[in-house]
Amino acid sequence: MGNQNIAIESDLLHIFPDILFHDERAGYEGYIIKPAHLLSFMQRLRDDLGYDYLSSVTGVDYLPEERMEVVYHVRKSIGGSPLVVKAQLSRDNPMISSVVSIYPGAEFQEREAWDLLGIKFEGHPDLRRILMWEGFSGHPLRKDWKEGYFEEDGKPFKSRWPAGHYKSAEEKNPLGTNLDFPAGFNPESWVPEPEVALYAGLTKIERKDEETGISTEQVIVNMGPQHPSTHGVFRMAAKLDGETVVGLKPVVGYLHRNHEKIGERNTYLGNMPYTDRLDYFNSMSNNFGYALAVEKLMGINPPERAEYIRVMMAELTRIVNHLALFGFLLNDLGAYFTPFLYAFEERELILDIFEAVSGSRMMCNYFRFGGVARDLPEGSLEKIKDLVFDRLPRKIADLDLYITNNEIVRHRSEGVGVLTPEQAIAYSTVGPVLRASGVPYDLRRAQPYSIYNRFDFDVAVRYHGDVYDRYLVRLDEMFQSLRILQQVLRDLPEGSIQEGKPQYQVRVPAGESYGCVEGPKGELGFYIISNGKPNPWRYHVRAPSFINLTPLESMCIGSKIADVVVILGSIDIVLGETDR
């Protein structure tokens, strides 16, 4: 397959003469497409060349060159590395055709690029802001946009040393003068507008029964942002016909903190603990993806022992995540907190290990470029062995025994929220959501990273695409993770855990890189552009929780409002990552 890939890729320039060019910049890969031909190119890429799976769409602001770039990572659902295609636009009025008609999975990602970078996508069905609120002025990821407590473009700030006379941000910007309004805006006389644009997508229809003469009206119900079933601050505006959902728009961004802008201010190393806070259940696998992306740019590889420890932590994290999800999902199904606490008991034992190894239960910050922070402390390996060989298999089998065939669980979840394999690929879903729809796509096999090609494990896959299968896929995955862990523990070599000397100021050569891991929620990617300075020029997170929400509406239409809770639970979102 590898050879075939190369053949097609060398042919690409022949298939698309005069519209496609190699990206010749040092450290860059992929192709540059003329923006006017984007749609016809993407259409052929998908239909004739097998690139049916759009992984990521994002933008980059090249302020010094007065240019805006849209970057597409397109994959084949049969595996392989992504094809990177870029379109270069003018910075003053960046405009490009939307690819939503070809890859529906681009919908939210293009909205994000519009919101944060101001790139207009012509032909997008619903181009509204997504993370910032309607009425926000400016596009925060543009390089000339500055935040409220702006100090300097990049850390470390000069005011901290050697004359670091402490001054809090509030002192420097006292209340009342710390706000910056657009010209002509008066907060006293401002009346909030109803969310016209949001509800425009949910037009109500009135129906009249001919026989009885009773007319029924559809109602719009807002679930969230403060609703226990949304697992955080997430809102769904659902249009209901009786109890049946006929339309649904997710509203996100309540936890938005512009993680990417913060990342661009941070040093490379300084950003590692911030990645912990994306999907706060799985800080280890967030660290993993970020470390891979930066290591690719630096051209270093961690030593053997560090690789094994990394895989060990990533797989333990997967078990933690799926256990937590089982707890939450069963809460959503009405099994109030008993199964949740049983699942959390196992999670606690794994977090004890994380605490002993990394120093923190959830915000692990354990990975470093070219290794891990420290070796396993004495005694923790025995604890891990006890869990992996004895307790976890027993307890997960228990969960299987008590939940899997429980009639209430099955009645509530079978046939609910169905996503067909074609839809799952088109909507760019990843992880267990994709695999429950019968697409055996797992990055650990599709584009093996780290040392995953050494281990014997199966890609868990189920074929009905409903909530029940998403549950089963995760159950299977936990057993597969245990299999990997058992091999890791068998083969774990002695040796160093860090390549070279630990450095606090890493030198990252100019270029771009995309590092991705199969996190517990799916493909978690970090797209980084370096210009050789201590801070990244662009830092983008391809967040699985965010992109997996794209098909939420089509999964919910036709089901009852009570099922929406379960469907959302089965996608497994964490708002820290969705909203970034």
Place this chain on the structure above:
Amino acid sequence: MSDQRDNYMFGLGVLKGLGLAFRHFLETYLDDIRHWGKRYKSPEGIAYRASKDVRGIFTVQYPDEKIPVPEEFRFVPFLIYEEKDGVNEYRCTSCGICAKVCPPQCIWIVRASDPNTGRPIPDPADFYIDIDICMNCGYCAEYCPFDAIKMDHNYELASYERTHNVYDKTKLGKPVSYYASIRPINYQREETARIEAESQRAVRKSHA
């Protein structure tokens, strides 16, 4: 695994689930009897409830009981000083590496200077950490070349006012003996390395 979709357990599933909860309930009391008098408020009891063998209830009744934290546990940095003739000598040389590596930039250092010459001297005149901003990442301790700043184990920092949360040099300072008590393994390793480095330096000096 085979497709189990025709494998319903009508009524039985609910009973099984209730049975599990009931078993768990009984096991809690059996555990209590088995560990009579030792299950609560004793180190063995807490260790048992945090072990893989726990069967009944596993909750630890904070704040009456506290799980001992592992050595690597990290929570808010402190500065190490050595007590020499009643004077607290800080190990910090105000080199500024911790302030530079700090991801949220919560460390502020004023480097001391000689009052006569005005030249900087390796000693912090002031050292502030805004612990409201500190994210407990542990980088300052990890990259400090002088083992002068370390992460603490004390996680009970609630205070009545926000202004109490900017720690100055005095509040951050703790003696070496405290460090040795919370992180004995790390302390031993660093001391051995230091003694070795010093003896090597002595050897080099005698050769020269």
